[in-house]
Amino acid sequence: MNSLFTDIRVGWYLALRQVRRASKWTTTLIVFVMVLTFLDLVVVTGVLVGLIDGITNLYRTQETGDVILTALDNKNYIENSAQVAALIKGLPQVETVTERYSSGGTIEANYQESAGDLNTKTNETGASFVGIDPNTEQAFGKLAGYVKEGSYLSENDYDAVLLGSLYVDRYSFGKMPSLTPLENVYPGSKVRVTINGNVREMTVRGILVSTANSPIAQRIYMPADELRLLMGRTDNNVDEIAILLKPGADSGVFRDTLLRSGVGDVAKVQTFDEAIPNGVGEVKDTFAQIGNAIGSVGLVVASITIFIVIFINALTRRKFIGILKGIGVTGRAIEVSYVFQSLFYAVIGSGVGLLVLYGFLVPYVSAHPIVLPISAAIIVAPVLDTTVRIALIVIATVIAGYIPSRMIVRKNTLDSILGRN
């Protein structure tokens, strides 16, 4: 008879009954602590990383695509835009290409009302304008999906703009340097746009709502030809060409392909990782580390909780542990029973945590991202990471259950039976 096997069998027999007949309140409380530990470990990091992933993902889907071409530092536009775009569209990895004009300028609202009414003030703010082809842009980033009020630009729209949410006071997060949100603007409101000294009255067609760090929120869209005229650009050279690749195509490889075909002479070619604002990658790593640190603290707290629970349990049952040893049950079988008990807490806690995470939190937060000023956060919880974290919880709890039970089990048998020290 294998004695280890017997010890495990007896340990299991004892643990099962201890857990089953333990106070429901105690069990619920411990399991609750374990669920919180699990969520602390997985969700905190997940949200922090998700926050940054949210930002970078917005840049990729809404602005840069997988690879973005912009004007060279010493140029105002991409030379030979038409040929470059044609070349790109001919490459097999390419899914969608969008060409955009972009320019700074100012936008005014409420100027008509303020002329007759002293209580209404003219609003004016600096703005970043983008000229697009509505159909191409829709194919590229599903821009129409962000229209919260009004409607999207149609093909032959003229004198119409879509305002990013940061320009509309009821969606913005307050004033920022160089950006004062416009009050009282709705679809149909008239706005006055000034670009490169050219002034034009336009109508707000729709309002695009996304999170503050989303490029959509920070831009004002109008038909490409109209912006080109306002900018005073006489040729058809654009300011940016964003490229979405087919699934599986590597953006770095594609960038190199473009550079080899000479595109680098007329444009700055960057993958989306290179184009996203400086330091975002570092911020993401930092957040992941902060998340891990917070998670580790949770793990330590949970380990201590289990340690105390098992220690007190074993201490109050010291007499029974002594009796068991007295009648010939091995110390190891008793230790195994406590390891099983802590394992039970860890497994049930992680199991409930998993259910909460994948059954509710992840789908719910993906559908309703946590909108924070810097980004809309989703929870990034890859199954592998989660598995590793569950393994950590299990290992920590098993150790936290084993040590105190061993401390009590090692005590002299007769002393335990008689309650002596």
Place this chain on the structure above:
Amino acid sequence: MIEAKNIIKTFKNGPIETQVLKGIDLIVNDGEFIAIMGRSGAGKSTLMYQMSLLDHPTSGAIYIDGKDATALTSHERSRLRLVTFGYVFQDYALLPELTALENVVVPLLMQGMSEKDAAARALRALQRVGLHERPGNLPSQLSGGEQQRVSIARAIAHEPTVLFADEPTANLDRESSDAIMEIFKELHGRGQTIIMVTHEDEYGTLANRIIRLDDGRIVSS
């Protein structure tokens, strides 16, 4: 057969040494029912702990079927206690979250028996102490006398060579005590070796030999 040879047990409490057993020689033959008697503090329990391998004597040796048990490893001693001995403690000592049946099952499982066999055997043991109708009761749902009967069932289920009992009726009323002693008598009748500590003369007379202890020595046997 258990033989105690010149057992001395000394307790040290800092500089103070108390000799509780002062050279005990005792042979218990198979099938005997021994009652260890004497006033409180005489060393009865201490002697029983030495003979049942729950404690180590300061000097002297315990022979079990001719083999020196003081030379065994703690694992071997534990195994002997599991297989060869049965224990009945003064305060029943049942695990509170295990039912009557489960309390009896545990040491049987520890001997490697399957759960099914162990349960069948435990039920038979409960039958012998008259508790087979309430195997599912937790200790808290049993009276003191019933709990002590469960603890006897636990001690005899594996048919030990020797049954040790340290004042098994000390916490019980008259009626329950009589029932317990009735069980001991019946067990002895079937050939069970029993070593029992008691301070009640009436129960001592059930034994076929009374060992009287006083101040750590056997004064009559």
